[in-house]
Amino acid sequence: MLALTTMSSAQLRDAWRALRTSPVPLVSPSMLRLALGYELQAQALGGLSRVSQQRLAQLGSAKTVTQAARPGTRLIREWNGTAHIVTIGEDGVIRWNDREWRSLSEVAREITGTRWSGPAFFGLKKRLAA
Numbered sequence: 001m002l003a004l005t006t007m008s009s010a011q012l013r014d015a016w017r018a019l020r021t022s023p024v025p026l027v028s029p030s031m032l033r034l035a036l037g038y039e040l041q042a043q044a045l046g047g048l049s050r051v052s053q054q055r056l057a058q059l060g061s062a063k064t065v066t067q068a069a070r071p072g073t074r075l076i077r078e079w080n081g082t083a084h085i086v087t088i089g090e091d092g093v094i095r096w097n098d099r100e101w102r103s104l105s106e107v108a109r110e111i112t113g114t115r116w117s118g119p120a121f122f123g124l125k126k127r128l129a130a
Helices: 002-006 009-019 029-045 050-061 104-112
Strands: 064-066 074-079 082-088 094-096 099-101 125-127
Touching (some): 050 064, 082 104, 094 104
Antiparallel strands (some): 064 125, 082 094
């Protein structure tokens, strides 16, 4: 599909239909070229990561914003009178109570005994003002 730059509008629409099941977007030919280029790239390389998709969906809904827990971060949360300290190692590994965890949500669940969003529990997820 290196020929995207030389395709006519009709050819671009046909290429979209061949690539996607969704209707052809009602955009200019130059925008359709960009969209097709992205779709071809996503098909070849696997598309956006789950984290990127979630971040874009969150930004699109404009209800909350989540700060990333960067390596070297130390999160402190008091729960039922006990301070819980979680560290994000330079290697990106989450550590709490001398154990390694896959996510902040797992740590929050262990602390509270209920299902929590880890970023919300540790104050990394904020509601945006209306």
